[in-house]
Amino acid sequence: MTATEGKTKKFQTPRSFTDKKLSLQKLELKANDIRQDIIKSLEAAGSGHSAGPLGLADIFTALYFDILKHDPKHPDWDDRDILLLSNGHCVPVQYTAMAHAGYLPKKELLTLRSYKSRLQGHPERHALPGLENTSGPLGSGLSQGAGMALTMRMNKQSHRWVYVVMGDGELNEGNIWEAAMFANKYKLHNLIGIVDRNNIQIDGTTEHVMPLEDLRAKWESFGWHVVDVDGNNIEAVIDACSMARAIVEKPTVLIAHTIPGKGVDYMEFDHHWHGMPVGIADVAGAPPKNQQAREALHDLRSLRGKITGDHE
Template sequence: MNTAELTELGQQLRVDSVRAAAAAESGHPTSSMSAADLLGVLLANHLRYDFERPDHPANDRFVLSKGHASPLLYAAYKAAGVIEDGELLTFRKLGSRLEGHPTPRRLPWVETATGSLGQGLPVGVGIALAGKRLDRDDYRVWVLCGDSELAEGSVWEAAEHAGYEHLDNLVVIVDVNRLGQRGPTRHGHDLGAYARRFQAFDWHTIEIDGHDVDAVDRAYGEALSTTGQPTVILARTLKGKGVAAVEDREGQHGKPLPAAEDAIAELGGPRDLHVRVSEPLAAATPRSITTGSLELPRFDQGDEAATRDAFGKALAALGSARGDVVALDGEVGDSTRTEEFGKAHPDRFFECYIAEQQLVATAVGMATRGWVPYASTFAAFLTRAHDFVRMASISGSGINLVGSHAGVAIGQDGPSQMGLEDLAMFRSVYGSTVLYPCDANQTARLVAAMAGLDGIRYLRTSRGKMPVVYGPDEEFPVGGSKVLRSSEEDRLTVVAAGVTVHEALAAADRLAQDGIRVRVVDLYSVKPVDVETLRRAAEETGCLITVEDHHPEGGLGDAVLEAFTDGRPVPRLVRLAVRTMPGSAAPDEQLHAAGIDAVSIAAAAKLLVEEAVVR
């Protein structure tokens, strides 16, 4: 498009943004109006995208990081001819694909859910990394950010990572419209303040008037010709551009325009321009994924092995069998054992350093391109990235997350290193799977099973060596459990997972010496939980004890309790968990102090049995 046509397209996108918000009686039209010229020029002159084939491997990828500007995105879809005007006016209505913030669950052209600000650029970095090092294709990744979200630390994790990786296939467009939700942003229209920050992370920076369509056009061309560096285009814009009543005025965020019809007239009225978006180039090298037979590591029963060691070996084996598996780590690969994968498959291993938000975002970005990521760090540190996990779930993203060094069982490092909230965190995520193996063979099997699941998958691993309980050919279906001790004389059931399984077995042996038979259930699948086995245990033994190396809120005990929320009588239940703030001590001392070791389990069982007898 030429200058006049681009100007008209920008006005059309503004008008349609106003119309959509007016029809919904809500939304963010002023935030959409500031970026209309930026998106219009990109759509008409630079984006390479086949809307009929959103999965085309050579498509450019576009991420709207300022997801509240969704009216602009939907207006662009209308201009591209993939939605009708009637659908545009269903914005934010029940059953509409056009949600307040866009998600890929509804629209195939959306790469990732946005709306939690500061996430679009980190995910874009993950997509760009996939393009550079995995797909090895020349598609571009375009990310449209708002200036307010540049206050988020995750943006600068992403900026540093992109500069370090020389992602010259990544172009970030910052809509510097000066106004946030409640008033001016930190740096207002000072483009230089933003430029200096990006330059510090080795970005190529371009400063422009975001409403000069020729300047925008030239900036995109310059970005496309830049090599060795990612590019950021800092565009000075006006929020509510084109309508005097709201242009560059505070207090207009997140509201439909007053007198929308007058505003539309001021913008020149509705248009019906159609944009012919350039088709992508043919993929240079169609992806070829190697496959082979899976040969998981095998551990002998009676030996001792840490589940983190088994994870590392199993992941490397899975990488040999499946060429679409990639591994990422947060600079603790020697502890999480992802270094095993890195040594075996260095071309598919990604070091994200100590930037857990970027770690998860990279995994999400790679998953959008069809890769199967396993991202690992200490369980405690994944809490820093919880919002990225939450948004990944909203996106319908399929990623595998592995948290090591869980619980007080890690020993002397102290509470800052102990993941004691992770089970609750991941259980609360929509559609998630939460797994907690107790031995090496179980771990290896579950690592392989995770690759075939949907949604967010979390595996909890342990630092210390533990006895191998199961044979290498044992099966562990997700949603299942294993009954390790059982008899017709069982007086109660101990439900455990991970490290506490071994404590439960030792407690069962102690109790047997006193003539008290107890059932032991290894609840390795914490979500989904094995409801049938738990209900049978409750019916047959009457009493349950849950034992977890985790805080009592939201963990194993809650997972078990939820098996009895269908209205049936709830069995007598005692929950042993970490209820105090631990310090530094040896692992066995930690377990005893927390009241979750074999001695504590046996004592609780005796008290429970005595109370049951008295009644």
């Protein structure tokens, strides 16, 4: 919080902010780097969630390197967009994307989940500049985002947006639907939800644990504009957010279809990797534990070699 926040004022750009965009190829390479660093930090931590952060790497690359108006050198910039991670257990992807964006040194990623680290197991606002909320217990982020979006409207800040990333399993929480009703009531078009639709949660698939479908119809019936998007396609995510910002009469939610564990062959689609890092246990279908990190990085480096500028 800064003293000037909460007052209407002219849009001011800090000196270090740049809206120069990366090419799609560079964004894809960035996402690949972020995935490798996620594996390394989880291996160092010896605990933590793998599947969600890997699946979200493309979305977080798109957010921090294209979509968000933000400035790592001025995390409290009054005119910044706000990103809330509601499913706090996926925070390794946020820490890693933030490190690549310049909020913290990349070597600090190896302190994840350790004593006195700024990178707490679940994100704490006071621990690290640039984090906008404290989360972990599920279901609260969309409400906080709604409160922020409503305040931006009260303060006549029409140039700011609030993005809230949620898990799909998290949608079991009633608090989410309280927020969904609220955002519709106040027509919070400056609130953009992004549901990580990876179909897994701790106890199994989402449709087994507590069916979410017809998920699109649920959000639509709550008064939201819904965009289905390939959450592992950076260009598609960027386009969907551009569209969401153009919807002015209601809030928008992206149902971002992602592959859990994306980029690591033995993790993809396997819910056993929801809450587990590499290197702590032997798992059916995966390499022995002492080779998991090496093989994951090998997979990612192979993928990296295939990223070309052809499709630009």
